Amino acid sequence: MRHPLLAPDLRELVADREEKVLRDFFASHHPAAAAELIDDLEPADAQYVLNLLSGRARSEIFSYLDPPLQDGIAQLMDRGALAALVSAMSHDERADLITRLPEERTQQILPLLAQAEREDIRRLTAYKESTAGAVMTSDYATVPAELTAAAAIERLRHEAPDRETIYYCYVVDEHRRLMGFVSLKNLILAPPGRRVADIMQTEVISSVVDEDQEVTAGKLMEYDLLALPIVDHENRLVGIVTHDDVADVIVEEATEDVYRMAGVGPLEDSYLRTPFLTMWGKRSFWLAVLFVGEFLTMTALVSYEDAFKKFPGLVLFIPLIISAGGNCGSQSATIITRALALGEVSPANWFRVVWHEVLMGASLGLALGAIGFLRALLTPEHALGGIAVHQIAIVVATGVAVVVVCGNLVGATLPLILKRLGLDPALMSNPFVASLVDVTGIVAYFAIAEAFLM
Amino acid sequence: MRHPLLAPDLRELVADREEKVLRDFFASHHPAAAAELIDDLEPADAQYVLNLLSGRARSEIFSYLDPPLQDGIAQLMDRGALAALVSAMSHDERADLITRLPEERTQQILPLLAQAEREDIRRLTAYKESTAGAVMTSDYATVPAELTAAAAIERLRHEAPDRETIYYCYVVDEHRRLMGFVSLKNLILAPPGRRVADIMQTEVISSVVDEDQEVTAGKLMEYDLLALPIVDHENRLVGIVTHDDVADVIVEEATEDVYRMAGVGPLEDSYLRTPFLTMWGKRSFWLAVLFVGEFLTMTALVSYEDAFKKFPGLVLFIPLIISAGGNCGSQSATIITRALALGEVSPANWFRVVWHEVLMGASLGLALGAIGFLRALLTPEHALGGIAVHQIAIVVATGVAVVVVCGNLVGATLPLILKRLGLDPALMSNPFVASLVDVTGIVAYFAIAEAFLM
Numbered sequence: 001m002r003h004p005l006l007a008p009d010l011r012e013l014v015a016d017r018e019e020k021v022l023r024d025f026f027a028s029h030h031p032a033a034a035a036e037l038i039d040d041l042e043p044a045d046a047q048y049v050l051n052l053l054s055g056r057a058r059s060e061i062f063s064y065l066d067p068p069l070q071d072g073i074a075q076l077m078d079r080g081a082l083a084a085l086v087s088a089m090s091h092d093e094r095a096d097l098i099t100r101l102p103e104e105r106t107q108q109i110l111p112l113l114a115q116a117e118r119e120d121i122r123r124l125t126a127y128k129e130s131t132a133g134a135v136m137t138s139d140y141a142t143v144p145a146e147l148t149a150a151a152a153i154e155r156l157r158h159e160a161p162d163r164e165t166i167y168y169c170y171v172v173d174e175h176r177r178l179m180g181f182v183s184l185k186n187l188i189l190a191p192p193g194r195r196v197a198d199i200m201q202t203e204v205i206s207s208v209v210d211e212d213q214e215v216t217a218g219k220l221m222e223y224d225l226l227a228l229p230i231v232d233h234e235n236r237l238v239g240i241v242t243h244d245d246v247a248d249v250i251v252e253e254a255t256e257d258v259y260r261m262a263g264v265g266p267l268e269d270s271y272l273r274t275p276f277l278t279m280w281g282k283r284s285f286w287l288a289v290l291f292v293g294e295f296l297t298m299t300a301l302v303s304y305e306d307a308f309k310k311f312p313g314l315v316l317f318i319p320l321i322i323s324a325g326g327n328c329g330s331q332s333a334t335i336i337t338r339a340l341a342l343g344e345v346s347p348a349n350w351f352r353v354v355w356h357e358v359l360m361g362a363s364l365g366l367a368l369g370a371i372g373f374l375r376a377l378l379t380p381e382h383a384l385g386g387i388a389v390h391q392i393a394i395v396v397a398t399g400v401a402v403v404v405v406c407g408n409l410v411g412a413t414l415p416l417i418l419k420r421l422g423l424d425p426a427l428m429s430n431p432f433v434a435s436l437v438d439v440t441g442i443v444a445y446f447a448i449a450e451a452f453l454m
Numbered sequence: 455m456r457h458p459l460l461a462p463d464l465r466e467l468v469a470d471r472e473e474k475v476l477r478d479f480f481a482s483h484h485p486a487a488a489a490e491l492i493d494d495l496e497p498a499d500a501q502y503v504l505n506l507l508s509g510r511a512r513s514e515i516f517s518y519l520d521p522p523l524q525d526g527i528a529q530l531m532d533r534g535a536l537a538a539l540v541s542a543m544s545h546d547e548r549a550d551l552i553t554r555l556p557e558e559r560t561q562q563i564l565p566l567l568a569q570a571e572r573e574d575i576r577r578l579t580a581y582k583e584s585t586a587g588a589v590m591t592s593d594y595a596t597v598p599a600e601l602t603a604a605a606a607i608e609r610l611r612h613e614a615p616d617r618e619t620i621y622y623c624y625v626v627d628e629h630r631r632l633m634g635f636v637s638l639k640n641l642i643l644a645p646p647g648r649r650v651a652d653i654m655q656t657e658v659i660s661s662v663v664d665e666d667q668e669v670t671a672g673k674l675m676e677y678d679l680l681a682l683p684i685v686d687h688e689n690r691l692v693g694i695v696t697h698d699d700v701a702d703v704i705v706e707e708a709t710e711d712v713y714r715m716a717g718v719g720p721l722e723d724s725y726l727r728t729p730f731l732t733m734w735g736k737r738s739f740w741l742a743v744l745f746v747g748e749f750l751t752m753t754a755l756v757s758y759e760d761a762f763k764k765f766p767g768l769v770l771f772i773p774l775i776i777s778a779g780g781n782c783g784s785q786s787a788t789i790i791t792r793a794l795a796l797g798e799v800s801p802a803n804w805f806r807v808v809w810h811e812v813l814m815g816a817s818l819g820l821a822l823g824a825i826g827f828l829r830a831l832l833t834p835e836h837a838l839g840g841i842a843v844h845q846i847a848i849v850v851a852t853g854v855a856v857v858v859v860c861g862n863l864v865g866a867t868l869p870l871i872l873k874r875l876g877l878d879p880a881l882m883s884n885p886f887v888a889s890l891v892d893v894t895g896i897v898a899y900f901a902i903a904e905a906f907l908m
Contacts, residue, residue, distance in 0.1 A: 030659065032677045157642055166639055167621050167680075184638060185620055188611055205484065221705075223486045224698040226621075226680065243697045244678040250701060251675075254708035255792055258715070262788035262884065263781060271793035272806070279814065283785050284821050290781050291822050295829055297773035302837045309766045309839070312759065318772055319751035319892050326780075327717065327744050327885045331737050334716035338709055339725035352726070360734065367738050368745050375749055383756045385763070430716065430884070431781045438773050 010037050014045045023052050031057065035064030043072030059088035068273050071100055083112035090164060092137035092245070095124035123238070132216040133209035135249060136230045136239030139164040143196050145171045145179060150192035156184065164242055168227045171200050176236040178204060178229055206231050209238060216241055217249040218343070257341060260426035261334065263290060290431050296439045297322075304446035307454065313384035313392060314449055317376070321399050322441040324368050325407030326434035332357055332411035333433045340415055340425045347420045353412060361408030362401075369401035387453060395452050399445040406444065407437040464491050468499045477506050485511065489518030497526030513542035522727050525554055537566035544618060546591035546699070549578035577692070586670040587663035589703060590684045590693030593618040597650050599625045599633060604646035610638065618696055622681045625654050630690040632658060632683055660685050663692060670695055671703040672797070711795060714880035715788065717744060744885050750893045758900035761908065767838035767846060768903055771830070775853050776895040778822055779861030780888035786811055786865035787887045791879045794869055801874045807866060815862030819855035827851035841907060849906050853899040860898065861891040 013022050026034050026049070038046050038061065046069060050058045062070060062085060074082055074097065086094045086109060098106055098121055110118055120138050127133025141163045143152045156166045169187075171180040180200035190199045206229045207216040220228045220243065230239045256266040265282035267274050301308075308314050336353065339345040345353055376393040384392055411433045415425035467476050480488050480503070492500050492515065500523060504512045516524060516539060528536055528551065540548045540563060552560055552575055564572055574592050581587025595617045597606045610620045623641075625634045634654035644653045660683045661670040674682045674697065684693040710720040719736035721728050755762075762768050790807065793799040799807055830847040838846055865887045869879035 028657075030657065030677060036676075153642065166642070184642075188607065188620070188638075203482075203484065221698065221701045222490075223484060226697070243680070243701075244675070247675045247697075247701060247704060250704050250708070251796070254704070254712075255796070258708075258712055258788055258792055261712070261716075262784045264785050264789060270796070270798040271789060272798060272803070276810075276813070280817055283782075283814070284818055287778070287781055287785070287818060287822060288825060291774070291778055291825055294774050294777050297777075298770045298829075298833070301770045301773070302834065305766065305770075305837055308769055312763045312766065315762055315769050315772075316752050316755045316759075318769075319755070319776060319896065320745070320748050322773060323748050323751075323889065323892060324741070324745055326888070327741055328737075330716045330885060331718050331741070334712055335718060335725060338712055342705070342709070342724070344724040344726060349726070356730075359730070360737070363734055364738055364741060368741060371742060371745055375752075379752070380756065383759055431784060434780070434888075435777065438777060442773065 011041065011045070014041065014048060019052055022049060026053060026057065026061070031060040032064045034061045039066050039069060041069075043069060043076055047073045047076050055084065055088055059085055063089055063093045066270070066273070067096070067100060068269060070097055074101055075105065079108045079112060083109040087113055087117060090137060091120060091124060091139045092135065092164075092239075095121055099125050127209060130213050131209060132207045132211045132213055132230050132241060133239070135213050135216070135245045136209075136241045137164050137245075138239045140227070140229070140237070140240040141166050141169045142172055142237070143169045143182065145195070145197040145200065147196050148192060149187045149190040149194050149196065149199060152182070152196050153184075153187050156187075164240065165227055168225075168240070170204075170229055170237055170240075171196060172237050175234075178206060178231050178235055178237045180204060181229065204229060207241070208233060213241075213249050214253050217246040217253075220246045221250075253341075257337070257424075257426040260424060261337060261430045263287070263431045286431075290435055293432075293435045294438065296435075297442055300439050300442040300446075304442070304450070307446050307450055311385065311387050311449070311453060313379070313387050314395075314446070316379065316383060317372075317392075317396050317399070318442065318445070320372070321396070321403050321445050322438045324372075324400050325403035325437040325441045327407075328361065328364060328368075328404045329407035329411035329433040329437045330430045332360070332408045333415055333430055334411075336412050337415045337425045340419055347416050350413075350416050350420075353416065354409070357408050357412035358405070361405040364408065365401035365404035368404055369397040372400040373397035391452060395445075395449045398448050399441075402444045402448065403437065403441040406440045407433070410436050410440070465495065465499070468495065468502060473506055476503060480507060480511065480515070485514040486518045488515045493520050493523060495523075497523060497530055501527045501530050509538065509542060513539050517543055517547045520724065520727065521550070521554060522723060524551055528555055529559065533562045533566060537563040541567055541571055544591060545574055545578060545593045546589065546618075546693075549575055553579050581663060584667050585663065586661045586665045586667055586684050586695060587693070589667050589670070589699045590663075590695045591618050591699075592693045594681070594683070594691070594694040595620050595623045596626055596691070597623045597636065599649070599651040599654065601650050602646060603641045603644040603648050603650065603653060606636070606650050607638075607641050610641075618694065619681055622679075622694070624658075624683055624691055624694075625650060626691050629688075632660060632685050632689055632691045634658060635683065637680075658683060661695070662687060667695075667703050668707050671700040671707075674700045675704075707795075711791070711878075711880040714878060715791060715884045717741065717885045740885075744889055747886075747889045748892065750889075751896055754893050754896040754900075758896070758904070761900050761904055765839065765841050765903070765907060767833070767841050768849075768900070770833065770837060771826075771846075771850050771853070772896065772899070774826070775850070775857050775899050776892045778826075778854050779857035779891040779895045781861075782815065782818060782822075782858045783861035783865035783887040783891045784884045786814070786862045787869055787884055788865075790866050791869045794873055794879045801870050804867075804870050807870065808863070811862050811866035812859070815859040816855075818862065819858035822858055823851040823855035826854040845906060849899075849903045852902050853895075856898045856902065857891065857895040860894045861887070864890050864894070 038049055050062060124138060141156060141159055143155060167184045169182055170178060173179050180202040181204050182196055182200040186199050205219055205223050207219060209230055209232055216228060227240045227242045229237055230241060232238050259266050263286035373393045376396040377389055379392060414433055418427060419425040492503055504516060578592060595610060595613055597609060621638045623636055624632060627633050634656040635658050636650055636654040640653050659673055659677050661673060663684055663686055670682060681694045681696045683691055684695060686692050713720050717740035827847045830850040831843055833846060868887055872881060873879040
């Protein structure tokens with residue numbers, strides 16, 4: 001929900017220091033909508049706007065801002081104000097902010113926070129990126145097993161404003177080990193005098209802190225949960241991951257996969273905010289690797305130079321043939337990579353997948369070979385220089401068919417092999433497959449041409 | 455959470471008709487986990503297992519099954535049993551099932567349902583695919599504005615078991631127009647005697663039934679909501695979309711984008727369940743289009759046949775040069791397509807994007823050109839046939855640089871143009887860009903070669 005017309009107005013209001021108008025404006029907007037408008041401002045102006053608002057509204061809107069803008073504002077604030085803001089933020093979001101801030105800035109504000117908050121930040125920032133621990137929040141609600149449903153609801157009533165969600169409550173023993181969970185719905189439906197211990201579900205779906213965030217997100221989705229408890233290796237409850245974090249994880253992982261498939265290192269930031277040199281680095285590395293890999297096509301062509309010196313007409317079909325293989329390989333690589341990501345296929349299925357793709361490649365190869373045959377028949381005779389039209393048609397048709405079969409097979413098996421090796425199947429799949437297929441295609445085409453013509 | 459070792463066991467238990475073991479087994483599993491195991495069975499065996507379970511467990515597990523298996527089982531059941539199952543399913547899922555069933559099957563069971571259920575199914579199945587209306591459920595909770603918080607909670611206690619969520623309740627007027635919404639958290643925190651009208655939020659984020667599901671999903675995510683109310687064009691509440699539907703929408707849209715980028719029509723089904731001919735159709739159409747498009751490379755090569763007849767050494771670098779442009783174009787097409795999908799860039803930004811990509815293309819082109827220069831210097835002299843090594847090095851370096859700049863620009867602008875035209879920017883972007891770049895690359899390379907050598 002962009003408001004393209006409002007953004008310039010907001011800038012004017014800020015430039016004119018229209019404090020009352022700005023205050024009223026933001027009071028009537030949802031924090032997410034307010035943040036979207038502020039996202040277009042420079043850090044200093046954004047800070048000015050935030051300072052006009054109450055502490056609660058300020059920290060809410062701040063949480064919705066783009067991370068780079070958050071960082072910029074955090075650098076401008078005095079330490080007292082920053083500490084107050086951090087203290088009011090939700091636990092997972094303030095941990096993310098602290099992770100991004102320069103060490104010296106963090107050291108300035110940590111002493112101003114309460115002991116419990118410092119501890120909480122220290123714990124949440126300790127987990128490796130892309131793990132369940134790095135996404136979770138420590139802001140969960142617990143209830144003792146011996147309370148009655150009515151007493152548990154009463155307790156939530158007091159805890160509620162501070163918790164990320166009160167719709168799921170967890171039951172832990174004296175060592176904080178996860179014993180069960182109860183939803184607010186269960187509590188409301190239960191007879192008021194019933195004990196939590198008798199209502200709670202004891203078969204709890206949970207994740208371990210160092211589990212991959214994608215696996216955690218998958219569990220929450222599969223079981224249609226609002227939140228998933230995260231435990232350490234002793235089954236002690238350390239946090240929860242909520243449904244809104246999961247939506248972010250899904251989008252992040254899908255973007256990463258798409259980038260990887262095209263040979264771009266994942267970006268930490270949005271397109272327009274990524275510095276030029278960072279983007280250059282993410283792109284040039286893989287481009288150079290692919291470029292060097294493509295040197296193999298030269299080696300292949302050198303070994304067939306007699307063929308195309310004698311029959312220059314063969315050259316006309318090189319891009320056509322190798323691109324057919326590359327396109328087909330990209331298709332199968334994409335389909336298999338996505339099927340692996342969605343858990344529809346696993347390396348254990350490899351035989352079925354490979355067999356399926358051999359048949360698919362063969363039938364696609366026949367179709368494209370037939371089109372290639374017809375097109376080659378139409379080649380102007382002077383351009384063929386010595387090859388009969390029916391000969392080139394047969395060579396092109398066979399070449400296309402063979403290349404498409406190879407391309408399809410390479411595209412389908414490479415992601416399976418990468419997955420088997422414990423690597424990300426999306427890694428470089430499409431251009432890498434295309435490069436491999438280019439070399440295969442050249443060899444196949446010229447081998448067929450030599451067999452027919454020489 | 456696959457249980458690869460359990461699947462064969464389950465088949466054995468079914469084959470041996472071990473009713474008691476099967477009943478106990480499924481009683482101790484979450485419906486989602488049970489469904490995942492049943493997903494591996496044939497429809498007849500799956501039906502046998504479901505028949506062992508109580509009506510409630512049966513409909514819960516059935517809802518989690520893969521759609522094609524649901525359809526298979528629905529075909530096998532007698533109409534009374536199917537009607538009972540449909541009646542117990544959640545409103546959005548039964549509407550999806552009915553949409554997929556053959557018309558005659560639907561006509562058999564509809565008369566067995568209650569009038570209200572028939573009406574509900576008729577309404578939910580009327581919306582176009584991929585709209586908010588097609589994803590929503592009619593299973594929402596409403597509360598009258600004049601109730602007190604305590605009375606509203608009491609009312610939810612009675613309605614709860616039948617509602618998709620009781621955590622958000624909507625307030626409507628006598629014409630079902632959406633007046634506000636109140637969360638269960640708000641109700642619990644409010645003084646019990648306070649009226650709903652005084653607690654409810656009246657600025658409600660909502661979607662209109664015919665809005666694209668991706669836009670609806672984006673709103674729910676942006677505002678971190680559990681559910682989003684869906685209204686008709688008169689602002690009458692007709693349904694809600696819940697957070698778990700949104701997760702499905704995000705995954706579905708990401709998969710569609712990935713497929714489109716690789717030139718595969720979106721699949722309705724998982725990889726292994728898609729019939730061979732359907733898959734062939736989704737792939738062969740775009741492959742053929744690309745293949746025919748690639749004919750242009752032949753036309754381009756024919757017009758430069760004098761050059762490579764005179765200097766066959768030029769042929770060695772054709773795949774190298776066109777693939778560099780193609781890879782670079784795939785990168786920028788992917789980056790811009792994804793940035794458009796995530797709303798980071800819009801066609802209004804085109805000038806900034808194009809300028810950015812011109813600079814990026816130039817700096818990437820320089821880097822790859824330099825590598826190409828060095829590699830060309832190493833070409834064996836006999837293979838160059840008459841071209842001096844330093845000449846070919848200059849031609850290759852310039853050719854690579856120009857092709858990379860063009861490829862990058864084509865890749866960046868094509869998605870912007872498609873978006874501007876109201877089409878999906880992901881549509882065919884990568885292979886289509888590669889084909890365009892192949893032609894451009896050939897023309898640029900040979901034009902440069904002719905200028906230097908002839």
